[in-house]
Amino acid sequence: MIEKTIWDQERKAMQDIHRELTGGDLDAWNYRMYEPVSATGTLSPEGSEKFTNYKDKWEKAHHYVESNEDRMLSRCWNNLPESSPLRIAGTDQFYLMWTRQTRNRQALVSIDAACEIIHSIILADHFNETGFEPKSERFGVYKEHVAWLMRGAEPHYVENWSRDYVKCKNNARNSDQILLEIISVYDVLSANCIDDDWTQIPNATSIRDYICDQNNERSDDPQLLSDVFWEEKMRAASMFIPLIY
Structure with missing residues (x-):
């Protein structure tokens, strides 16, 4: 099984869908809405230099967030058995369901502040105070995954999932x-x-x-x-x- 490490294609696919449906970019869904901008010609040479320096730092900070998310998505995806409904649905669907751009990231922070638990991106809503939105597509996907587990998934995967479930549950009780x-x-x-x-x-x-x-x-x-x-x-x-x- 080839390991996945890059999610640029899936990210672009979601952006294209959003643009097609709304006519606008995904700025309101990610941190590009906070990207530093400056009207042309309004800054002094010194101010322009400071702005350029600041924007470079901001771009690095944004890239760090994005690369961390890609790492978490990859770890979870690469640990899914081929028979998992999440894997069968494909990478575009997986990205759409579990990217930070379509969810409450505080739910993830509360159970995995160190970003080290393989299944935390899937379990975050389960342990959130408000839980899953009952009619959401994400909840339907989650229920299908759990049903697949209960039907008798591969033992080593069930063990990994159960271990992560307990970790997330314990962290939710003592979140930072x-x-x-x-x-x-x-x-x-x-x-x-x-x-x-x-x-x-x-x-x-x-x-x-x-x-x-x-x-x-x-x-x-x-x-x-x-x-x-x-x-x-x-x-x-x-x-x-x-x-x-």
């Missing part, structure tokens, strides 16, 4: 609240950005300041005062959001 808050604040600050003002795109400093301001009652908490603590959390968050820190 600060990490979840970082990602939530990133979305809040991004939504409040003024058009064409790249300086307002949230970064590690603005997110940290926002969280600390919202937690005045914990202002003397040694963790919230520790630069090492925040650097560790921001590094973890950068696997899910294009964060410059």
Whole structure:
């Protein structure tokens, strides 16, 4: 079985479908909606240089998020037996169901903050507080996969799935609240950005300041005062959001 490592074709296929249905690009579904932009001719030479430098850093951060997702998709796909309904449906369907662009990424963060559990991208909605949307296509695909497991899938795969299920269940009970808050604040600050003002795109400093301001009652908490603590959390968050820190 040939291992899959690249998802560019599937990503493009989903973008084409979205464009055909809506007439627009996928910007609102991924982090390109937060891509730093600047109106031509409005910046001084010094400002233009700063903008170019910042955008280069942002592109690297965006690529890091995308490559991390590709790695997780590949690990899960490459571990699926040939008889799995998920594999039979093909890579386009698999990408459409489990990419971050069509789901609540906080559900994934809460069960696999380190992005190390092979089946976490499939199990994330199962352990999310709101669960699967009952009428969603993703829930139908998930139920079909579980039914296939119950009918007697390959023993070694059932063992791997069960192990990951337990890991995700345990992590969901003790999820990293600060990490979840970082990602939530990133979305809040991004939504409040003024058009064409790249300086307002949230970064590690603005997110940290926002969280600390919202937690005045914990202002003397040694963790919230520790630069090492925040650097560790921001590094973890950068696997899910294009964060410059």
